[in-house]
Amino acid sequence: MTSAPLAPLDSDISIDQLMRDPYPIYRRLRAEAPVLRVASVGRTFLTKAADTRRVKDTPAIFSSDDPNTPMKRAFQSHTLMRKDGPDHMRERMAMMSAFMPKTLMTHWVPLYQQIAEDYIARLPRGETVDLFDTLCGPVAARILAHILGIPEASDAQMQQWSQALMDGAGNFGWRDGPFAVSDAANVEMDALFEQLWDRHRATPGPSAYAVMVNAADPIPKSQIFANIKIAIGGGINEPRDGLATIVFGLLTNPDQLEEVRRQEAWMQAFEEGVRWVAPIQASSRRVLEDVEIRGCLIPAGDTVMTIQASANHDEELFDRPELFNAFRNPNPHQSFGSGPHHCAGAHIARRTVGQIMLPLLFDRFPKMRLADPTVVRWHGFGFRGPVNLPVTLN
Amino acid sequence: MPALVFVSPTGTRQEIEAREGDSVMSAAVAAGVAGIVGECGGAMACATCHVIVNAEWWARTGGRNATEESMLEFAASEMQPHSRLSCQIRVEPALDGLVVHLPEAQL
Numbered sequence: 001m002t003s004a005p006l007a008p009l010d011s012d013i014s015i016d017q018l019m020r021d022p023y024p025i026y027r028r029l030r031a032e033a034p035v036l037r038v039a040s041v042g043r044t045f046l047t048k049a050a051d052t053r054r055v056k057d058t059p060a061i062f063s064s065d066d067p068n069t070p071m072k073r074a075f076q077s078h079t080l081m082r083k084d085g086p087d088h089m090r091e092r093m094a095m096m097s098a099f100m101p102k103t104l105m106t107h108w109v110p111l112y113q114q115i116a117e118d119y120i121a122r123l124p125r126g127e128t129v130d131l132f133d134t135l136c137g138p139v140a141a142r143i144l145a146h147i148l149g150i151p152e153a154s155d156a157q158m159q160q161w162s163q164a165l166m167d168g169a170g171n172f173g174w175r176d177g178p179f180a181v182s183d184a185a186n187v188e189m190d191a192l193f194e195q196l197w198d199r200h201r202a203t204p205g206p207s208a209y210a211v212m213v214n215a216a217d218p219i220p221k222s223q224i225f226a227n228i229k230i231a232i233g234g235g236i237n238e239p240r241d242g243l244a245t246i247v248f249g250l251l252t253n254p255d256q257l258e259e260v261r262r263q264e265a266w267m268q269a270f271e272e273g274v275r276w277v278a279p280i281q282a283s284s285r286r287v288l289e290d291v292e293i294r295g296c297l298i299p300a301g302d303t304v305m306t307i308q309a310s311a312n313h314d315e316e317l318f319d320r321p322e323l324f325n326a327f328r329n330p331n332p333h334q335s336f337g338s339g340p341h342h343c344a345g346a347h348i349a350r351r352t353v354g355q356i357m358l359p360l361l362f363d364r365f366p367k368m369r370l371a372d373p374t375v376v377r378w379h380g381f382g383f384r385g386p387v388n389l390p391v392t393l394n
Numbered sequence: 395m396p397a398l399v400f401v402s403p404t405g406t407r408q409e410i411e412a413r414e415g416d417s418v419m420s421a422a423v424a425a426g427v428a429g430i431v432g433e434c435g436g437a438m439a440c441a442t443c444h445v446i447v448n449a450e451w452w453a454r455t456g457g458r459n460a461t462e463e464s465m466l467e468f469a470a471s472e473m474q475p476h477s478r479l480s481c482q483i484r485v486e487p488a489l490d491g492l493v494v495h496l497p498e499a500q501l
Contacts, residue, residue: 092439342434
């Protein structure tokens with residue numbers, strides 16, 4: 001169909017480099033090789049915003065369907081994340097109402113407010129604590145447990161299950177260790193879900209579990225469990241890392257923090273934080289037919305990686321993209337993706353992190369400061385954020 | 395090019411020109427209409443392009459499909475009898491002059 005050459009092949013970029021700091025690499029690729037086969041990852045990187053957007057918006061050519069990923073092994077199920085078309089839509093819509101604004105406003109906001117207040121109130125004033133461990137992770141876990149209809153799960157369990165599923169799903173080396181951990185997590189999750197089945201049947205409610213179980217035409221039990229696991233795997237590290245990133249961005253830009261506070265522009269700070277360092281940096285799509293991108297042939301069967309982290313720093317759309325600027329307007333980031341797989345938790349994230357957590361946290365500790373910005377470490381290629389956030393609370 | 399009119403909750407009217415074949419949502423986003431987000435790009439996955447079609451135009455835009463209805467039912471602003479997701483309305487000559495009202499909130 002096309003006689004275009006294949007995309008150039010890179011043999012230098014290592015996964016370790018990408019884990020440490022991918023942004024300088026992406027800046028170079030946007031300028032020099034925006035379509036690039038990266039040998040170490042085994043995928044074709046797309047680093048320009050227009051290309052990542054086109055891929056996500058064209059699922060008929062760029063498919064999510066890939067039955068042979070470590071994700072299937074880790075989740076012990078072919079989940080909606082790796083389906084297309086009506087099959088994906090049916091499983092997504094089975095739980096979508098639980099994540100939508102009307103449900104959040106009607107049922108959850110007062111509870112979230114309470115959870116946020118409780119978790120922030122536990123933090124010791126005057127001391128230096130790691131907000132990543134003491135607040136960002138636990139509060140994300142607690143809120144998610146309620147939305148999903150599994151509040152019996154502890155914060156520690158939720159976070160451990162989530163990490164186990166993600167490590168398993170990312171286990172492209174197919175090593176035994178990560179799958180042993182995800183298998184153990186599956187046993188624990190399945191046991192809890194089984195135990196809660198009858199109660200959710202008997203008492204319909206707004207949680208994801210309850211709406212799936214009580215639907216007029218429910219999806220199979222296996223897929224109800226798979227959907228809850230997908231939400232656990234994909235619903236903790238993103239709000240956790242997003243919150244930590246935004247707090248870091250504001251604390252290292254005190255002028256902006258002051259202005260955000262004055263204007264109550266917390267939602268803008270939220271959008272900028274998730275643009276600046278997207279919690280989900282990259283996604284994969286399988287190419288179903290030969291296609292040309294920027295003069296490069298991407299053959300059918302190839303897997304492209306949309307690098308939304310790079311799209312969010314595309315100089316064609318963003319001025320000085322490397323800087324945190326809470327008042328950036330417009331801010332057309334792609335951190336929630338687009339197309340049929342657009343992040344189902346986007347509404348929840350905006351409300352819980354942007355509208356509830358940020359104002360509460362900075363209200364309670366108006367003089368909070370980073371103990372030492374240079375000790376904050378950032379990590380991750382597929383998912384990225386700070387891994388520690390020591391702040392002095394005042 | 396067909397003209398589209400967006401009326402804000404406070405009554406401000408904004409008229410834009412739209413290309414035939416585009417969706418009302420993408421035309422609005424391209425023209426920078428405040429109040430239309432359309433983050434998912436038209437996949438009925440985010441419900442942030444909610445509009446209320448002016449009653450006179452309802453017969454010409456047609457009604458909601460099943461997924462659209464399910465999403466609007468839980469959207470940020472209450473679904474009205476003539477609510478649509480604007481990503482599901484295709485711009486065509488017969489819609490020249492279409493008037494839609496924006497809801498209070500999309501997020």
